Amino acid sequence: MNDVILTEILISDFQEKTARKFYFNEGINIITSSENHVGKSSLIKSIYYTLGAEVNFDDSWNKLSKIYSVKFRLGNQNYQVVRYTKKFAVLQNENLLLLTDDVSHELAKKLEEIFDFGIYLPNKNNQKVELAPPVFSYMPYYIDQDLGWSEIYNSFNNLGQYKKDDRLKSLYYHLGIYNKKTIKLMSDKDIVNQELKKLESESEKIQTVIETLSSEINNIVPASNIEELERNLTISKNKIDELVKVVALKRNEIQKLEGLSQGHKFQLALIEKKEKISINEKSVKNEFLCPICGYRLNNEIFKIVEINHGLITKKYATEQISFQISKLEEDLKNKKIEYISLMKNLKKEEDLSIDDKSNYENYLTQRGLEKTINSLNIKYDNNLTQRNELVEKIKDINKELKDLPTKENVESIYKDFVIQNLLSLGAWESSYEEKIGILKPIKAQGTLLNKIILAQEVALFQTIENLDLKITKFPFVIDSPRGNEASKLSSYEILKLIINIDSLKQIIISTVDFENYRKDLNYTGKIEITFLNDKRKLLNEKMYEENVSEIESLFELFSENRDS
Structure with missing residues (x-):
């Protein structure tokens, strides 16, 4: 199994002596309430924040006074990531694997090993291809209430070290077009091409010198001995x-x-x-x-x-x-x-x-x-031999790359799913036909914006499923998908599309009044529902007391290793 399944999140404020623990199940998880300002968004934001991403918390939420712990399952292994300010601890079956404050390198590398999934992008400053921070692994799996519904794949902060076009190209990793092997093959191909160009340039110089010397020697009367x-x-x-x-x-x-x-x-x-x-x-x-x-x-x-x-x-x-x-x-x-x-x-x-x-x-x-x-003739012959060897290497690399999903095929499948989703949401317009593309998302405004963003993100997961890719998938976390919807029908269409995503093992949705739609959705699978009622009381003293031993052990984890 290549799906990451969240099992638990613990958030504790050491200043207020408050905490909250939530449990998640495989399948559909709904966090709902009858009104706003009960902490749904803070809970949702904390999930990928704990795993190394940066999000836009509400001003009233002091993230620096809190310690966060997320537990998840991958295959038959249990893992835990703990975050305190900018420090991270990674554990496997309660054994410490890593303690670091280096997200871009150490945490990214460790999570790449655990997830067997990583994204490599060219740095904007030096164009050097590098392992990107973990946030790019989560990018299509999270829609933020504040940022995610204004522009697609725009839910996380601090992504500016890479150009926007390159950030979108990270989607190719989720679609199997790019992967670690692909990047290595492409990197090897670039190196071979550079060597080939160097040899070709050297060959031209050798030929020029041979021609010049041959002309020179013809002007000399040869001696007998x-x-x-x-x-x-x-x-x-x-x-x-x-x-x-x-x-x-x-x-x-x-x-x-x-x-x-x-x-x-x-x-x-x-x-x-x-x-x-x-x-x-x-x-x-x-x-x-x-x-x-x-x-x-x-x-x-x-x-x-x-x-x-x-x-x-x-x-x-x-x-x-x-x-x-x-x-x-x-x-x-x-x-x-x-x-x-x-x-x-x-x-x-x-x-x-x-x-x-x-x-x-x-x-x-x-x-x-x-x-x-x-x-020089010997050198030219050696040069030719090396060039022929490099040409064969490039052919072998191209053959391996050819076996991977092609962009054209993936784009075609993706486009069909986008159209299908837009039709189901009542948001299809014929003008979108030529605008649909993985790296060039459809842009829209007004009441259709939520539907257009959602249709494209869901199409991404459907394309992954259609291609039967053995690739790591993460929980799809959505905050307030009905935020801009004026009608109950539109809200119903959105919720129905989300909960019927068969390609994902776990979906976590934060939305108001879910019970008003549950019966009409006719969803036969299990739905885990959590109700939040207390305004601005996501964390409380009682939960802190119930989990104080675990909370203290998490603080001790960072304290004991402060000098390591």
């Missing part, structure tokens, strides 16, 4: 090294000859300044140093002249020195010719070396590009 290039480079380098050595030697020879030639020219200039040069032992020993610059005169020239003539004359010295200069100039000329030739050969070898290096670099570039392209 790396070994040949390296060998040519080594040979070229050795040739250049040898030529550099020869060029250096040749340059040294030239520099030496130029030095000798300059020396002889200096001697010649010196001789021309003197009439006669005598040579003796002292001058020979001193190697004919120039007294001005310290240059050594060529000793050999003076020795030759001395042997042949014994006397050095200016004319003879001049002839000999000029001859030496002429011979040196001839040698110097030849050496320079050789040097120029060597430099040309060196330049040629260097140019050849540069070409080899260029080929070598081209080869390396080509080899590098080919390696890169091969690597």
Whole structure:
């Protein structure tokens, strides 16, 4: 069984020392009176307030001075939720499961586990899908006297953390279109789609790079092999090294000859300044140093002249020195010719070396590009494989989603029930035909408003029953369904529609003068009726005394765990 059945509610005011306990049965529960202001609405509001929703209590009702306890049955398990201000205790068979003041997370999670039902909605601020507070599980199951009859599904407070359209989409969970599995599948699908888009973008980039590199590699002349290039480079380098050595030697020879030639020219200039040069032992020993610059005169020239003539004359010295200069100039000329030739050969070898290096670099570039392209092709193939796997995942998810009720089918069933209910209430108009939709409720004003709201909410339950959904259902709690009805017939039609909802195991109705309609309703099932007569005396001292032990234990529950 997936129906939550309320069994009991206890409300106690610790300041006034008053309390009230009500018992509920499976089926139809009527809370009635002969007049208003006896506490029917406060009792009705307290049910889902205790279970974690926020409602609009009357100003005279001090909710903060009261402790609330609701007991319910789900399957063969008994549960209890206790609320004191913003603190909650959840018990199973009198064993404490949770004590918290966190409704949106801790209480919501625990009740989701108990009910095996939860609603996930995108937060308005960050669009992150999250488990919604418990109130959204109760939203279609409660019609408030003050708020619920002015706009459909408008009976609870503090729903603003979600957009109105998303709040209405919570109805899809009650209709089996969405559920925890659906949300996980849809979330998984979104993640897979994001991964797929990322891979597709990456694939496009890889293709662009491959095309660019392929174009680049086509402009490079391929080399034969790396070994040949390296060998040519080594040979070229050795040739250049040898030529550099020869060029250096040749340059040294030239520099030496130029030095000798300059020396002889200096001697010649010196001789021309003197009439006669005598040579003796002292001058020979001193190697004919120039007294001005310290240059050594060529000793050999003076020795030759001395042997042949014994006397050095200016004319003879001049002839000999000029001859030496002429011979040196001839040698110097030849050496320079050789040097120029060597430099040309060196330049040629260097140019050849540069070409080899260029080929070598081209080869390396080509080899590098080919390696890169091969690597990118492998990456592209892996990318393609991953994309194909993700596409298959999406197909599998879509197949699972396809097995769930489709929106189109559900909408069609729902629409038929809305029309049927409006007809039974005498509120049908042909203009509603195109306006009926789960997420776009019919809007109306005036005397038909109650009937139109009720027709749509009841159609929701009828659709759930028609689809045979194994989904958790909650008690349908309705406060003052006849509030705006001027005629007894209209009141009768409304009550008849409500008590004949076969799809729900428990219905709780608060209404005035129910006994005036009971006989005409011809309802054969059991109806549990509670009469309230004392004005503004829903809670009383006598009930407090009868339940003081339980009330005190509930207060102790929060007191003992205050620091936990």
